[in-house]
Amino acid sequence: MGNLCECLGNFFGRKNTNVRVSLPAVCFIWQIAMIVLFGIFVRYDEESDVKKWLELKESANITSNIENDFYFRYPSFQDVHVMIFVGFGFLMTFLKRYSFSGVGFNFLIAAFGLQWALLMQGWFHSLDPVTATISIGVESMINADFCCAGSLIAMGALLGKVSPVQLMIVTLFGVTLFAVEEYIILDLLHCRDAGGSMVIHAFGGYYGLAISWVLYRPKLHQSKRLNGSVYHSDMFAMIGTLFLWMFWPSFNSAITDHGDGQPRAAINTYLALASSVLTAVAISSMSQKKGKLDMVHIQNATLAGGVAMGTAAEFMITPYGSLIVGFCCGIISTFGYLFVTPFLEKTLKLQDTCGIHNLHAVPGMLGGFVGAIVAAFANEDVYGKEGLKRVFDFEGDFANRTPGTQGGFQAAGTCVAIAFGLVGGGVVGLILRFPIWGDPADDNCFDDEVYWEVPEEDEEEIIPPVLEYNNHMIHKHQDISESNFSVEQS
């Protein structure tokens, strides 16, 4: 397969990064497809349709509009929305000359992904068997944003090495795979995963890593000069970090149970994140000879606690349990950035630009297993009889499931998510190797110039003293032709 691709590559000649046909084509055709499919399938749910809501109020004897799910979940939705667009977007602006692409492509693929997610998740979870329609509401929007997150995580591993068309394909398949694995994990295995340690982070992480592994570029060092940050690009990335960090309690509590479920998930996540910060700082400082901190760790490893609490946040993990999870994941994630990412690149030929292995894949997997353990030890003393049913949804077909069994299924769910990520990513990676998607050459990666009209910097402004000096010198050395200065006067 690899050889075939290279042959095709040679056939097509030198890499062509012109996406003037492919990108508009993909955007237009897919957007039109969305419109058609939405026309056929998508309707307002009973809480956002005026007729159905008035009927529901009467039939269910709802006395106040505040009972509409909107008022339970909309603030959390907006926080999640900020995480997806500003959080993930700005986190990927840390490269010195790839900030436009980081935030811009994130914007593009999330905007497409959420539409496709509404359809895919609708078909799998809420297709009305009678009318063959999907009903969407506030919770659907949250789930659609969640679903995008999987693909945005994968984008982190590929950052700087692929074209926007390839990212659209990553998202198309990413969202599709997500909806399927989510259906298996949440519906068939009946796992609980409110914040998506398994279905979002473990899946998204391994999906991205597998794609990146297939797309390995042996000569990527030719773009080394651009694979790093500058002072202000690191500051922009901190905007992303902080909005992710602050709103992670909303992420993990956005679709948990009304009532006690949402505050419990928020508190647990809040504590785990705080704990991660301290251990990430500690390891970062210890790892450098002079004890200096590394921005990469502060930007990423501080978030590991939130990833790892994605499954267990809604359980009765206890406040100190949350702190312990954050404590461990802050350490593991920072170690990952220090040792595992370089190791993966050297040994496994796996180039992971943002280090999603350390922030999403591993903490997500750990979060899945933490959830399994906490679920397995759940009991009526702590949850109460009703509470146990309520938290684990032991109803209908699953009324007789015990916490121990649930724990087993949770662990199995984690494995399913990882398997979907690895296999799906491998296949998608092969698709992306076809030399028609406009990806940059090895010496041209991490560069906004390839896909963006980048403003020229205004030299005049930045270095007047030198120019003045040079001007002076010219008068001394008339043998230097004046034409050299034309570039500076543009």
Place this chain on the structure above:
Amino acid sequence: MGNLCECLGNFFGRKNTNVRVSLPAVCFIWQIAMIVLFGIFVRYDEESDVKKWLELKESANITSNIENDFYFRYPSFQDVHVMIFVGFGFLMTFLKRYSFSGVGFNFLIAAFGLQWALLMQGWFHSLDPVTATISIGVESMINADFCCAGSLIAMGALLGKVSPVQLMIVTLFGVTLFAVEEYIILDLLHCRDAGGSMVIHAFGGYYGLAISWVLYRPKLHQSKRLNGSVYHSDMFAMIGTLFLWMFWPSFNSAITDHGDGQPRAAINTYLALASSVLTAVAISSMSQKKGKLDMVHIQNATLAGGVAMGTAAEFMITPYGSLIVGFCCGIISTFGYLFVTPFLEKTLKLQDTCGIHNLHAVPGMLGGFVGAIVAAFANEDVYGKEGLKRVFDFEGDFANRTPGTQGGFQAAGTCVAIAFGLVGGGVVGLILRFPIWGDPADDNCFDDEVYWEVPEEDEEEIIPPVLEYNNHMIHKHQDISESNFSVEQS
């Protein structure tokens, strides 16, 4: 009139940009006026006054504090607030040397505008005939922020070419005109316009364009070097874009009906915005020879879907209807940036710095007509009998209005908004031409230096290698006097 102004200009001599007297005078006098007028007119409403709230709870048999309007609207208010100050503010930081003014003047005029809006909107909409007082609450704050938005949009056309004193005047009249046209459109014509396609965007857009047309500067090309972005100023502008984009669903749903109205408006806006992103990217890429994207389009045209859904978001436009609106407006807006703005500047002598014509004026107008069409086709099958009354407020004097008639009035409302913008903007533009407001000369536009103490860049830090090299050279060529270096050591 133009000649008179020029004469006066010559009389006063070379443009004086010193606002040391005028700006403090305007701020102090107007703020004191606000205090006096608030003292006379403004009181807490019954949901924020402790005495009245306790009485209301008893008289209206309200059992829970959660029924207070605060809990329905405050999260949306905060999102709108972010859009006004960070969204509009940072969107206007894209110029390389006008970022302080972009975000700072936006801050100033919104802070004034919201106070004046509370008064103006209070007088027109909620003046108590008995006590002659205005009652303010959470909804008033949202409306005041909305009202500011009209003037902030107008600021976009004028960015870089006017003084802060002129912007205060733009806001004083802008808010006044807004309150009047809003009264005509919402109260007299009984239009629905929850997200303000008509009253905010169409009005604000044409208001700014008319002012800018009157203030045409034939020699503006003299400031061309500063009328563009640099890499990091484009990144700051993306902060504005994304916060506008993310919170637009809150903007359009902030004052819609409790219950089904808010989620429906949010979903519709969410979908239209997503659709805009894809078509804006597509057109942007198609328009450039190598398929490269232009930051101007990504920063602006992606938002057109939100503008265009301002009226129809609360109607039953259906999810795919929202996608279609976003699809079209993303295209139209990007085409505007590519062709219409240059055309307007060349042919109509209309300089529109931020391109508000393409982001607000046209999508706002289209949004008004989309609203009219959707309203005209409303029927009891879709809305239910009660629902139709509820959504279009067919009560009291308007109990007998049909959807068809309503559609006509919606269209008329759009025209009223545009007329107010054009005529009002023309008059305000003439006022601003008096040469006493401290606006910059043609070769001095788009420059923060005029109104701000701008920190000097630290050359030492940025260019050490060259200095070192130069130092070396000096020793070789002793004829170059050392005094040349003094500038670099400051």
Place this chain on the structure above:
Amino acid sequence: MGNLCECLGNFFGRKNTNVRVSLPAVCFIWQIAMIVLFGIFVRYDEESDVKKWLELKESANITSNIENDFYFRYPSFQDVHVMIFVGFGFLMTFLKRYSFSGVGFNFLIAAFGLQWALLMQGWFHSLDPVTATISIGVESMINADFCCAGSLIAMGALLGKVSPVQLMIVTLFGVTLFAVEEYIILDLLHCRDAGGSMVIHAFGGYYGLAISWVLYRPKLHQSKRLNGSVYHSDMFAMIGTLFLWMFWPSFNSAITDHGDGQPRAAINTYLALASSVLTAVAISSMSQKKGKLDMVHIQNATLAGGVAMGTAAEFMITPYGSLIVGFCCGIISTFGYLFVTPFLEKTLKLQDTCGIHNLHAVPGMLGGFVGAIVAAFANEDVYGKEGLKRVFDFEGDFANRTPGTQGGFQAAGTCVAIAFGLVGGGVVGLILRFPIWGDPADDNCFDDEVYWEVPEEDEEEIIPPVLEYNNHMIHKHQDISESNFSVEQS
């Protein structure tokens, strides 16, 4: 004491800024201590524990999950959370080469501080006498964030002059002192202080000033070159300013009474802040010969109205009363930056990097007294009989307190807060003078290089024209050795 410290300093030799041992040690040990103490003391409260919530719903006859405190306060919590991490964090990025530390150390100490605050505030306010446990919920998280704010304010005075280890110590003691003074002011004196003019701002301000006074550096001018902003660092600081400004209504209303209390506090704060902006701009413009605005004033003094409304926001101060408070504090704060900060530095030997004296200490103190006055004039005409009880909590031991007396206690509370700040800060300052904490030398302040791995700027990119010119010159003057260019090719 000073001499002793200097002796020790000489003994230990030249300042050692290596924190490779101390910083990880502090982070690890304190985080482990948190885990142990949380394990012993901290439990979910009855609104976030599934068993207790179901019991509470039954016993208190709660019919809907929306009655859970989460839905009253969580949106405000998230706004406060943004203020703590993005607001305070980015406000402190204004220095040209200390932005990493500004936002990064803020992140670190807030993440530690909130854990310690949950414990300290729990012990003082909500320790269950039977089980000896602390119950935490959404309101605890808000209070913990508030409690951190005190120490973050203090950090503002010390910015650039202390090590992260010292900041951790500032926070450890700051949170401890905060919990004690809060207990005295709110519980023993029974003051009302919802937005913390007294307990947060006056305390935090004077605490930081006292520490800074003890840590006076006579030779700080040696770092003068770095004690200033550059263009883009000022823009980052504006992100902090605006998020503080926008969300301050949530800050002051976050823990006020359900129902009327929250909207009233939000409205009052919203108005005071708007008013501050206009007067801060006015004084800033007046103070400069050419009427130019100073970013320092816009970034800081515009917020003074929010600080000063921290106590009175929940009272019936009336809308115009709020405007007056904002009006005065905008003026006072800007004057502070113009005259008082330089005066304090020269005369009192008090170096206050961010000018917290003008933004927190003085407006906080004034806010305390404004609260006292408004409380003293409260009466049944305005509040109603029930309302008076409700707003001032005249119940239990305090059932017979009159508004007049309450006013006296409010004033006393302000004095207690200031006293705690000054005395506590003095003691903590002495502790920080021990020469073992890794603080920078006088000529090394305000520099991220000391504690961070800072990316090297890429010279090639910034100054190509000059390089080209130089290259040209080389060919003309072959006597210049090529080795000089090595630095530019790194």
